[in-house]
Amino acid sequence: METVLEQPPTGEGRQFSHYRIGGTLGEGGFGRVHLAWDERLAREVAIKFAVRDESGQRGLRYEAQRLAAQAHRAFVAVYALEEHAGQLALVMERIHGNTLAHALDRAGALPAERVLRLGTAVAEALAVAHHHGWAHGDLKPSNVMLTECGDVRILDFGAAAAIDPEQTVTTVSAQGVAGTLAYLAPERLLGARAGASGDIYALGLVLYEALKGVRDFEVDAAWGGLHRRLHGSAAGRRLPRSMDAALADLIERMTRRHAQDRPRSMSEVHRRLVKAQEQQRERGRKRADHRAVLGLIVMFGLFVMFVHDRDMRRTASLTGAEHTAGISDPVARAEQLLGEFDTSGAVAEAVALLEGRLAADPHDAGAAALLAIGYCLRYAGDERDEVWLKRARQAxxxxxxxxxxxxxxxxxxxxxxxxxNNKAGAEGHYLRARRLDPDDRHALLGLARLYSQSDRAALAQRVLTDAMRRHPGDRGFVDTQGTLLYQQGDLAGAEQAFRRSILLKPSGVQAYVSLSGVLLRANRIDDGLHVLQQGLRHGSNGRLYGNLGTLLYMRGDYAEAATAFERALSDAKGSPNDYLKWANLGDTLRWLPGREAQAHAAHLRALQMVDTLLQRSPDSATLQSRSAVYAARLGQASLARQRIEAALGRGSNSADLQFRAALVAELGGARETALTHLQDAIARGYPTHMIASEPDLLALRRDRRYHRMLTGKPE
Incomplete structure (x- = not known):
């Protein structure tokens, strides 16, 4: 039976709801894609119309859901799934550019550098999709778009499928397999459903085709080519001898006949492609250095033969000027290191480079500005010493x-x-920086962070959307996006953002710390512990040990938690100037026999440090409420009540603040007040598993009202 598109809404110049339909852009798995004009929002869109039969409509709905679930920038944004006059259509972002298939038809083989870039981008996006349980299923050059601004976008999720690790699917014939035969892995030709390994195989063929300019085999070779794929090997898949050996080896592994012989995951493919890029850049630098040396030798020979003494003096002067200009290199290196702030020693090295630059030229404003940011990062890291903020202001x-x-x-x-803590002043400077240069990364990052911390989520999201468009792949904005989603209670979205950040830089510490916090909130303690162990493989860090202690504490493993907090506070491994880690250590030691005096000392140290911070930020409800809890645990009931009332008086309605108020009330013997605040905390979304694991509420557990609150049963 033939499948026919319903004609009226797809004709050029026709109307579909509030969309004016234009020319055809292409065809996908479940329909034809048209250019259209959205008359309500006055913008170009792409509309994919479903084929008329029931399976086509169902397939387009499925594709829309799968595509909308993908948060990576390489996937096309979904605007709506519209139904009008009995016709279903998927409304999507309009991408300006050409497909990889078009580029190969026009230019043949692409340079290896370009293939590496697009392969890395596709692998990163698919690794994120695989992590969230979805395989593309139909990756091919015509589904890879090269945009006008140089980005890579992945099209057509019509063949996408949930990844089934057990492959529990009924075997079907090759004719019934979703996807394009030319790029299907052997196991899919035998009936297996779309999966990560099949996407790895398809990407290997796409990379091969991009490097060679021709397919591995022709589709219309019919079953001959398919038979070779099922029963042969990739031995005939030869790349040029000049091709990088590591890249050639990776493509050969990706296209092996048996799935178990391919790379274990798309994340591994992404890491190897990133490494190949780095190696290629290093070889390029060495070649450039070699050419520069040869050029210098030639110039020196001419210099000796033809230049008089006067010219020699002029050249010496020029050489001195070039040497002076070359000192700007450490500034660029320092800025790169500041972007790696969570790598051990990176910020300290950047600060040293910038201080050296300013010693040579005190008038270098850019170096002084970066040094101020470096000092802020030293304070915010594991050091927490106020002297860094004083130096930052001076710089x-x-x-x-x-x-x-x-x-x-x-x-x-x-x-x-x-x-x-001068938020208004900070915002003024950030906005002025953006007026001077809308692309400035440090202003965008600071403004997004400031808005997210000031309960201005809509503004924060607007800045982040603009920032990620201007700086795609910058993990600083990905981390800030994750933090914003966490604050809004979107734990799934926050987890996705932080896992993407880890993909962007597996050796970065901050994303592991943040992700473990999300998993703790979601009551996935074991997953959180696993994430922290992955982070610790990249080096010791006070924040990693601090979160490790918190997760162990929540699990009731107080001895191991205390050890983790002690490491988090050590001079060598952690941050002895962080009040929160002292408070957490005190909380833990209270439940270990014979450690009461040490617990008291830890809480006292935490309270003293918070008092210092409150002098600079007296309006901080977070600092007020935390210090109230510490005072209550030290037996300073009057101070605890004063601080918690001040915090509540700020008008905050956060679940965390209500939970701290409940703790202060319970420790102070005010049971009814504790129950009221606890009920408010639950109503505002405070996780019940975190309430149930709090030892300070042990006595409260005897009250039946407590259990009714946690179970949600009525009186």
């Missing part, structure tokens, strides 16, 4: 005296004011 003011209209300088001023 930022020095930069502003030199170049007040440099965007980076204004961004640095914003960072310093933000860390000094």
């Amino acid at each position: 930022a003011e020095q930069a502003e005296r030199e170049e007040p209209q440099q965007a980076l300088v204004q961004a640095a001023r914003g960072w310093v004011e933000e860390y000094l």
Whole structure:
């Protein structure tokens, strides 16, 4: 039976709801894609119309759901699934560019550098999709779009499927397999459903075709080519001898006949492609250095033969000038290191480079601005020493005296004011930096962070959307997006963001810390512990040990938790100036026999440190409420009541604040007040598993009202 598209809404110039239909852009798994004009929002869109039969409509709905679930920037954004006059249509982002298939038809084989870039982008996106349980199922050059701005987008989720590790599917014939025969893995030709390994195989063929300019075999070779794929090997898949050996080996492994012989995951493919890119860049640098040396030798020979003494003096002067200009290299290196702030020693190295630059040239405003940001990062890391904030202010003011209209300088001023808790001043500097340069990364990052911390989620999201468009693949914005989603209670979205950040930089610490916090909130303690162990493989860090202690504490393993918190506070491994880690250590030691005096000392230290912070941020409800809990545990009931009332008086309605108020009331013997605050905390979304694991509420568990609250049963 033939499948026919319903004609009226797809004709060029016709109307479909509030969309004016234009020309055909292409065809996908369950229909034809048209250009259209959205008359309500005055923008171009792409509309995919379902084929008329029931399976086509069902397939398009399925594709829309799968595509909408993908958060990675390489997947096309879904705007709506519209139904009008009995016709179903998927409304999507309009992508300007050409498919990889078109590029190969026009230009033949692509340079290896370009193939590596697009392969890395596709592998990163598919690794994220696989992690969330979905395989594309129909990866091919015509489904890879090369945009006008150089990005890679993946099209057509019509053949996508949930990944089934057990492969519990009925075997079907090759004619019934969803996907394009030319790029299907052997196991899929035998009836297996779409899976991660099949996507790995297809990407290997796509990379091969991009490098060679021709397919591995022709589809219309019919069953001859399919038979070779099922029963032969990839031995005939030869790449040019000049091709990088590591890349050739990876493609050969990706296209092996048996799935178990291919790379274990798309994440592994992504890592190997990233490594191949790095190796290629290093070889390029060495070749450039070699050419530069040869050029210098030739120039020197000419110099000796033809230049007089006067010219020699002029050349010496020029050489001195070039040497002076070359000192700017450490500044670029320092900025790169600041982007790797959660790598051990990176910020300290950046600060040393910038201090050295300013010693040579005190008027370098850019170096002074970056130094101010570096000092802020030293304070925010494992050190927490106020001296870094004083130095940051001095460096930022020095930069502003030199170049007040440099965007980076204004961004640095914003960072310093933000860390000094002058939120209004920080926002002013960030906005001025953006007026001077809308692309400035440090201003965008600071503004997004400031808005997310100030309960201005809509503004934060607007800045992040703009920032990720301007700086695709920058994990700083991905991490900030995850934090914003966490604050909004979207734990699934936050988890996805932090896992993407880990994919972008597996050796970065912050994403492991943040992800473990999300998993704790979701009551996935074992998953959180596994994530932290992965992070610790990349090096010791106070934040990793701090979260490890929290997860162990929640599990009731107080001895191991205390050890983790002690490491989190050690000079060598952690952050002895972090009040929260002292408080957590005190909380843990209270439940270990014979450690009561040490617990008291830890809580006292935490309270003293918070008092210092409150002098700078007296309006902070978070600091007020935490210090109230510490005071209550130290037996300072009057101070505890004063602090918690001040925090509640700020008008905050957060679940965390209500939970701390319940703790203060229970420790102070005010049972009725404790129950009221606890009920408010639950109503605002505080996780019941975290309430149930709190030892300070042991006595409260005897009250039947407590259990009714946790179970949600009526009186």
